[in-house]
Amino acid sequence: MNDTAKPVDPDILNAVPARYWQPLEDGRIQCDVCPRECKLHDGQRGLCFVRARRGDELVLTTYGRASGYCIDPIEKKPLNHFLPGTPVLSFGTAGCNLTCKFCQNWDISKSRQMDRLMDQAAPGAIAAAAQQTGCRSVAYTYNDPVIFLEYAVDVAAACHEVGIANVAVTAGYIKDAARQEFFQRMDAVNLDLKGFTEDFYHKLCTASLAAVQETAVYLVKERKCWVELTTLLIPGENDSEAEIEALTQWVFEALGPDVPLHFTAFHPDYKMMDKPRTPPETLIRAWKIGRKNGLHHVYTGNIHHEPTGSTYCPGCGTKVIGRDWHQLSDWGLGQGGHCTGCGTAIAGRFEPRPGTWGRQRKPIRLTDFARNWQAQQEAQ
Structure with a gap:
């Protein structure tokens, strides 16, 4: 008996089979969900920590396990047109x-403590909970x-x-086959465009801008689900006028003028505690650049500034949705989402x-919903 054998990870042992992987000639298996293409020996986890190798297959260790549930305003995703x-x-x-050094949800996204995933629910139980609480949608975020x-x-x-x-609230760092299956089920996407240089993505996220651009184009041109973009502006990193000019010009040319773009404020967090908060003036400047470059719907986020948080008709300039942070005020849309002033479709x-x-934000536990849903399934 080998007393030095590595103990079996119970999370891997009890995980469910995953898709999108291939065996390699050297005996490892390669995960093909994202461009990182982690190559794993038995018992190893990918960089994401939740996809792992068990014997001769890839498994997902977090199926049916969540870090918590909360009822949010849809504007918090942020989605202003859905x-x-x-x-x-x-x-x-x-x-x-x-591996974003500025991650604003690092306690969840960087977690290596699987025991924090205490709230468990089958897919049907989550759908039932959304129905019973009056939610119009479920966000994966x-x-x-x-x-x-x-x-x-x-x-x-x-x-x-x-x-x-x-x-789906996602950075869009995903390979083609997985991309097609995942987004086929999504009705709306907020795509996190973290910056607009390969250097930024490489240095602060260990990822690739080109791969994210590919996802954005796929979603708008091929999948045609509703898409909005968000860029967190970090002082001294991705907030220069030149970079915002390039970003907004690319959105206009590659995606079109009607794709909403949110510029949101950074606060010091995770591995970037040395950076100051984003000044409101930086966000407002970005808003003006986006509008100048032809984008119809540009927004500022994480600040109270109703003029740059509201929606305007591209036809007549009328404010059609007043918005301060996540709170709506004015409503100037008629049947089918047309401006009541000039009839332009928004x-x-x-x-x-x-x-x-x-x-309002309302945390909930899925325990009761899951129990009731399970009882209904057993009664059928």
Whole structure:
């Protein structure tokens, strides 16, 4: 008996089989969910920490396990043109396939403590919870959902069965085959465009801008789900006028003028505690640059500034949705999302009236919903 044998990781032992991997000639297996292409020996985890090798297969260690659930305003994702004012049931798991030094959710995305995933629920239970709490959609967020792809697509399928929409909040760092399956189930996406140079992505995220651009183009041109972009402006890193000019010009040319772009404020966190908060003036300057370069819908986030947080008609310039942070005020949209002033169609997914959820956030436990859902399944 080998007393020095490595103990079996119970999370890997009890994990569910994953997709998108291939065996290599050297005996390792390669994960093909994201461009990182982690190559694993038995018992090893990928950089994301949640996809691992068990024997001759890849497994997902976080299927059915979440770091918590919360009912948020849809504007918090942020999505300003997708069912405004409605509540969204949000959840995430643990881990991430990027290494952003400025991560604002690092306690979840960088977690290596799997015992923090205490709230467990089957896909059908999450869909039932969204229904029973009046949520119009479920958001896969807090950490990047591409790394728990198998769980996310099963939850999304269950949501669609009961008329609940699906929202992905993601950095878009994913390979083609996995990209197609994952986004096929999504009705709306907020894509985190972290900066607009390869140097920024390499230095601060150990990732690639080109791969994220490819995902953005795929979503807008091929998948045609609703897409909004977010860039967190970090002082001295990605907030120069030249970079914002280049970013906004690319969005206009590659994605079109109707794709909303959010510039949000950074606060010191994780491994970038030495950076100051983003001044509101920086966000407002970025807003002006985006508008100058032809983008119809540019927003500032994480600050109270109603003029740059609101939606304007590209036809007549009328304010059609007043918005301060996550709180709606003015509403000038008619049937089908048309401006009541001039009749111009506003890009997005709108209903005749906005929701009334407001700014509130409401953490919930899925235990009771899961128990009731399981009882219903057993009774059938």
